[in-house]
Amino acid sequence: MVIDYLLRATHGVQGLQPYIPGKPVEELQRELGLEHIVKLASNENPLGPSPLGKAAASGELEGLNWYPDDVGFRLKQKLAAHHGVTAEQITLGAGSSDVIDMVARSFLGPGRNAVYSEHSFAMYAIYTQAAGAEAKIAEPLPLIDEMPYGHDLDAMAALIDDDTRVVFIANPNNPTGTWLTEAALYAFVESVPSDVVIVLDEAYTEYVTEPGFPDGVKWLGDFPNLIVTRTFSKIYGLAALRVGYGLASPELTAVINRVRHPFNVNAVALAAAEAALDDHDFIARSVANNQAGMQQYLDAFADMGLDSIPSVANFVCVEVARSGTALFQQMLQQGVIVRPVANYNLPEHLRITIGTEAENAACIAALKACLT
Ligand SMILES: Cc1ncc(COP(=O)(O)O)c(C=O)c1O
Structure with missing residues (x-):
């Protein structure tokens, strides 16, 4: 008898569209036999891992036979000092997506809903759907707004x-x-009823140099329903290790930790994250590289007559006025991996991670070659 296991899955899982990750370098190398590939598809740090994090990770390898510290005591102490919170306010995750998933699994389910914006991070939809909850998706700000495609907080x-x-x-x-x-x-956070949990996802915040940009961590004392998530995958350059965290009130933290998988953050990741938090020089270099690279793209787009969505992160979404997916495929032939975003309802945009100057130049050259 052939069993259709999908029909046996929960209603939420049956309707799930799995996450589409950026194309791995090795996969393209296998497909095209190219030596040199430029990957600017997953918002990773082009300067490599934090050197302090990498050294600490290497130091952990002798102890791989031991389970990691389940409570992540040392990393929590470090994070508590770094953010001016207590250890009881910290949830560690295998990436910040793990923490976001813990919130979804704790609070969402059939008959409940989650609110988020159109064009927002794909995992919100996936975790909401997996939990069997309803997604209420707000229209984004209109194209005439100074922040086109941005979150419309009133909506x-x-x-x-x-x-x-x-x-x-x-x-x-x-x-x-x-x-x-x-x-x-x-004002928005203040307006949300205090029994609704607000996930403020600040995965890219360390890259932002915009004056007046908010730091949600400062508001934790005002809002027991707020959880701010951060990650070591982006500016700290530790994406492969999968480590992130959430900061919230002790009450909210205690609830979501009920669904945390035991030993969810591995020992190498714990040690690397702890060390990387002190890598101020690396963070400063990463921010400077990002700013220069962003300008490199904005100049190139102006030169090519292309519009892009305003961005303060380590990536930029450019409007290509044709199928982004087809253009992505063409650019692969040139050895450049960017990210098509049709699955984000942006079929005529490409998302490009800011790389090193040379990587950006290669990407710009490939874009030009494919567009002419
Ligand atoms: C907005 C946002 N939040 C969260 C994440 C999750 O990252 P991680 O699970 O690696 O911490 C990402 C990853 O791309 C992201 O773009």
């Missing part, structure tokens, strides 16, 4: 109802790179 607020349990906000947002100002975001 999001209007969708919150008695069944809303979670609101997801990314600041800055992926894939758009758009952002929310301190005053607007604070």
Whole structure:
């Protein structure tokens, strides 16, 4: 008898569209036999891992036979000092997506809903759907707005109802790179009923140099329903290790930790993250590289007559006025991997991670070659 296991899955899983990751370098190398590939598809740090993090990771290898510290005591102490919070306010995750998933699994389910914006990070939809909850998706800001495609906080607020349990906000947002100002975001957080959990996803915050850009961590004392998520995957350059965290009130933290998998953050990741937090020089170099690279793209887009979505993150979404997916395929032939974003309802955009100057130049050259 052939069993259709999908029909046996929960309603939420049956309707799930799995996450589409950036194309791995090795896969393209296998397909095209190319030696040199430029990958600018997953918003990773082009300068490599934090050197302090990498050294600490190597130092852990002798102890791989031991389970890691389940509570992540040392990393929590470090994070507590870094952010001015207590260890009881910290949830460690295998990437910040793990923490976001813990919130979804704790608060969402059939008969409940989550509110988020159109064009926001794909995992909000996936975790909401997996939990069997309803997704209430707010229209983005219109193209005439100074923040086109950005989160429309009024539209999001209007969708919150008695069944809303979670609101997801990314600041800055992926894939758009758009952002929310301190005053607007604070007013929104204040307006959300205190029994609705707000996930403020700050995966890219360390890259932002925009004056007046909010730091949600400062608001934790005001809002027991707020959880701010951060990651070591982006500016710290530790994406392969999968480590991130959430900061919230002790009450909210205690609830979501009920669904945390035991030993969810491995020992190598714990040690590397702890060391990377002190890597101020690397962070400063990464920010400087990002700013220069962003300007390199903006100049090239102006030169090519292309528009892009305003971004303060380590990536930029460019409008290519044709199928982004087809252009992505063409650029692969040139050995450049970028990210098509049709699955984010942006079929005529490509998202490009800011790389090193040479990587950006290669990407710009490939884009030019494919567009002419
Ligand atoms: C907005 C946003 N949040 C969260 C994440 C999750 O990252 P990680 O699970 O590696 O911490 C990403 C990854 O791309 C992201 O873009």
